Amino acid sequence: MDRIPILKLGNALLVTIQVDMHDRLATALQEDLTEKIVSARARGVLIDISALEIVDSFIGRMLDHIAAISRMLDAETVVVGMRPAVAITLVELGLSLSGVKTALNVERGMELIKRRLDETEVADGDDDE
């Protein structure tokens, strides 16, 4: 079975969705990501959907699931590269993706994760004193 590759990028993981997702692939990705977040001690997950021509409620639900699981494992999910036409359609569909952060591209997504890490480190430092 094909799987979607997961790359390590600093202390984040990068997933680039390039194919039209079907169910098995989506399930496999959720499982693989969960394992990898733990084994790589990742603090962030970037999901690049710039190649996706549509996001329907099935994919939307998958993105929400991944974000919820990551959050529980102390990693932040950022969906990057959503096409404008996809954004317009998602709003009309009624899918707000309220549980996921979004960024324009991978670079900005990384910045978002870094900023959050810096914030938590500062907070941790305060606790030690």
Place this chain on the structure above:
Amino acid sequence: MATTTSDRMEVRSSDDVVRVRQQVRARAVEVGLSLVDQTKIVTAASELARNMLDYGGGGVTTIEVVSDGMRRGLRLVFEDTGPGIADIELALKDGFTSGSGLGLGLGGAKRLCNEFSIDSKPGEGTRIVCARWK
């Protein structure tokens, strides 16, 4: 209203849903729908084909290129012989699901189409028509 081309596609698996999306996209481009309109109708098709699979036990999608005077458009028909929808109004409500979904597919698909109709009889099946005009 005249029909120029018509594709008939069986939907029995999630791979078939992917194929329906691709064919709807190809026809939407052919008709000359804008990128946003293409995205809307492909998304609607994905929702309706998946519902057929999840709740209707699979079915058939027909993709028609239609013209009405000067207007050209795409008309999609989704037919299954599943259990049908007992309360259509309720099924269309955002957030209503009898499965594990978000309950957005049906109402969302309606919003994404210019014309939308549901015909369903409990025990006999469901027929949904969705059209998007250029």
